[in-house]
Amino acid sequence: MEIKYILDIVYLIGSVTFVIGLKMLSHPDTARKGNLYAAFGMTLAIAGTILWYNHPGGYTSREPLKIILILAAIGIGTFAGWLTANKVQMTKMPELVSLFNGMGGACAALIGIMEYEHNIGNTGALATIIAGLIIGSVSFSGSIIAFLKLNETMKKPIRLPSYNILNTAVMIALVAFGAYIVYAQPEHMLLPILLLAAALVYGVLFVIPIGGADMPVVISLLNSFTGLAAAFGGFLYQNQVMLTGGILVGSAGTILTLAMCKAMNRPLSNVIFGAFGAGNASG
Amino acid sequence: MINDIVSFLGQNIEMIYILILSVFVGVEVIGKVPAVLHTPLMSGANAIHGVVIVGAIIVMLNTPVDNILALALGFVAVVLGTLNVIGGFAVTDRMLEMFKKK
Known part of the structure; x- marks a missing residue:
């Protein structure tokens, strides 16, 4: 019996719990249980990876130091995450969701930075890495701004002159920059790091013009972005649980974002491009 | 370049199937x-x-x-x-x- 197959089965169980969890989360009677099922699947996927993951090229090693570091990192994250989630007032929950979403985005961006050098020469893999890097960074900085807005640290929408045109131009430049890196495949890390910085700036520009009342929609949108970033990571590692988990959130998150807009009676384009309340948009 | 991308897609075709089917599952599941x-x-x-x-x-x-x-x-x-x-x-x-x- 190959160990690889055990991990494959663990990932399969994880993926199924994510689907069932999401399904149950969309009904009031089953929602809480659904969340626990998904959490159970996640625990299995994480434990399985630590125990049984092996790179087909033989790069994987399990020196005690590395295992201790991984467990320590998980310990710190668990302690801080649990404490924050349970101490904060109920009314501050949405901003916490945004904060945790940003952490996931940052995690995806860091994976992109670390994997870049190993994949020079493999255009397909690099495209995946660069896409994950951009989306993860945008999601991180955007979520932090959304957090600060809900927090009321940042009270008024900040609208730079013709911010819609500016933002669109920055977005196009960002995609072109990413495409150039995939094409040129520079060996130096300077350009990928500049790309990361540019994506962080875009995330900020994307969220600062949007009013506080629209933040839940924006968080939901950034949430599906992080899902996509995770899915790109799954693609890179041929890892099914990352792929299904990420894409499920990407697609379900998009539908949810649209549903939230519908509940507010406003199209998504209004939220993003700020057509709402044109009176206070002069600035 | 194009060759690279086509062969990357070909080598990952099962992942692409999972990806596309998951998109639909995600949409349906929270209907x-x-x-x-x-x-x-x-x-x-x-x-x-x-x-x-x-x-x-x-x-x-x-x-x-x-x-x-x-x-x-x-x-x-x-x-x-x-x-x-x-x-x-x-x-x-x-x-x-x-x-x-x-």
Whole structure:
């Protein structure tokens, strides 16, 4: 019996719990249980990876130091995450969701930075890495701004002159920059790091013009972005649980974002491009 | 360039199938969610994309033990991923707990 197959089965169980969890989360009677099922699947996927993951090229090693570091990192994250989630007032929950979403985005961006050098020469893999890097960074900085807005640290929408045109131009430049890196495949890390910085700036520009009342929609949108970033990571590692988990959130998150807009009676384009309340948009 | 991309897609064709089918599953699975559940569902989905932590763990497992910079970055990535997972599920549970009392 190959160990690889055990991990494959663990990932399969994880993926199924994510689907069932999401399904149950969309009904009031089953929602809480659904969340626990998904959490159970996640625990299995994480434990399985630590125990049984092996790179087909033989790069994987399990020196005690590395295992201790991984467990320590998980310990710190668990302690801080649990404490924050349970101490904060109920009314501050949405901003916490945004904060945790940003952490996931940052995690995806860091994976992109670390994997870049190993994949020079493999255009397909690099495209995946660069896409994950951009989306993860945008999601991180955007979520932090959304957090600060809900927090009321940042009270008024900040609208730079013709911010819609500016933002669109920055977005196009960002995609072109990413495409150039995939094409040129520079060996130096300077350009990928500049790309990361540019994506962080875009995330900020994307969220600062949007009013506080629209933040839940924006968080939901950034949430599906992080899902996509995770899915790109799954693609890179041929890892099914990352792929299904990420894409499920990407697609379900998009539908949810649209549903939230519908509940507010406003199209998504209004939220993003700020057509709402044109009176206070002069600035 | 085009050749590279076509062969990349060909080598990953099963992943692409999973990807496309998952898109549809994601859309269908939350089909008619009542507005009261929007925020908890968003929060639950947020926890699920914390699965990106699996990637961070893989990076660390594949990093040679003498590459301190990479190990340090990996460590940070694992901490961030765990925050996403644990914080996400815990916040969702708290929201739904309150929901039940109503």
